[in-house]
Amino acid sequence: MLAGLGLLLSGPLKAVDEAEDKITDAFNRNRSDFWDPISWVFSRFGNTEVVIGVCLIAVALIWWRTREWRWALVPLIAISLQATIFLFLTLVVGRQRPPALPMDASPPTSSYPSGHTGAATALYLSLLLMAATRIERPWLRRLLMGGCAVIPFLVGIARLYRGAHHISDVVAGMLNGVVCAVLAYQWYRHRARAEEPAAALTSAGQLKRS
Numbered sequence: 001m002l003a004g005l006g007l008l009l010s011g012p013l014k015a016v017d018e019a020e021d022k023i024t025d026a027f028n029r030n031r032s033d034f035w036d037p038i039s040w041v042f043s044r045f046g047n048t049e050v051v052i053g054v055c056l057i058a059v060a061l062i063w064w065r066t067r068e069w070r071w072a073l074v075p076l077i078a079i080s081l082q083a084t085i086f087l088f089l090t091l092v093v094g095r096q097r098p099p100a101l102p103m104d105a106s107p108p109t110s111s112y113p114s115g116h117t118g119a120a121t122a123l124y125l126s127l128l129l130m131a132a133t134r135i136e137r138p139w140l141r142r143l144l145m146g147g148c149a150v151i152p153f154l155v156g157i158a159r160l161y162r163g164a165h166h167i168s169d170v171v172a173g174m175l176n177g178v179v180c181a182v183l184a185y186q187w188y189r190h191r192a193r194a195e196e197p198a199a200a201l202t203s204a205g206q207l208k209r210s
Contacts, residue, residue: 002089003092006112009093009095010112017098024098024160024163028100043155045155048115054123055076058075070191070192074126075184078180078184082118086113086119087109089176095111097164112166113172113175114159114172114174116156117174118172118173122176123181124147124149125149132145156173
């Protein structure tokens with residue numbers, strides 16, 4: 001679906017670029033010394049090294065607290081799947097970057113989709129889903145869920161502000177991240193449900209022997 005949308009935007013729907021360029025121009029005109037460093041910080045939340053670093057720390061902490069290796073791997077699976085789909089889409093679509101004055105050196109991939117937004121969405125949405133089901137303290141659960149929900153949007157806006165992407169690139173990246181986070185989370189739930197009958201039979205057998 002995302003590949004088809006990207007090919008449409010690069011072909012029959014290329015006129016959409018003109019409408020999106022107006023948004024890019026608006027961000028360009030409204031750059032300021034106040035927002036420039038803030039956008040730099042938010043953009044870095046989607047950098048590959050930051051996403052991988054946060055993910056590995058989260059995996060280690062989750063495994064340490066739960067000793068469930070499948071549960072701990074959920075965010076790692078989410079970002080790995082997102083990266084695989086992202087690389088495939090950039091090769092297939094090959095969309096040009098917007099005609100904006102870039103504030104960062106762009107990676108040698110196409111504009112579609114936004115890898116920063118996709119990676120941040122996959123990571124933080126997977127952590128949001130995990131927090132919603134496992135953290136018992138209400139204040140901590142709400143705090144983590146709120147932060148994880150906001151970060152992908154801030155990353156996407158920062159990438160637009162810094163002239164790296166069209167708005168449709170950011171939306172496509174976010175969709176990619178959402179799908180990958182949900183798939184990783186549902187993979188764990190499926191494996192957990194599949195193991196419940198086996199665990200119940202084992203417990204029943206132990207009770208009989210005792």
